[in-house]
Amino acid sequence: MKVRSQPSALGTPGIWEYLVVTGDAESPDLLAEHGAQGWELVAVVREFGTRATFYFKRRRQ
Numbered sequence: 001m002k003v004r005s006q007p008s009a010l011g012t013p014g015i016w017e018y019l020v021v022t023g024d025a026e027s028p029d030l031l032a033e034h035g036a037q038g039w040e041l042v043a044v045v046r047e048f049g050t051r052a053t054f055y056f057k058r059r060r061q
Helices: 028-036
Strands: 002-006 016-024 040-046 051-059
Touching: 016 028, 028 040, 028 051
Parallel strands: none
Antiparallel strands: 002 016, 016 051, 040 051
């Protein structure tokens, strides 16, 4: 699993934080883990085979 954090647009402080995670497309554990941390799933992009990139956001803490 690969995790990348994204700054808000133009590097200015915003009300949202973003997280991009690459992992197994059929991964309820990945969704449960990030959901428990307050991340909301915004989009999923399926890649080769069983891989996918998950895009999450949450209010900045």
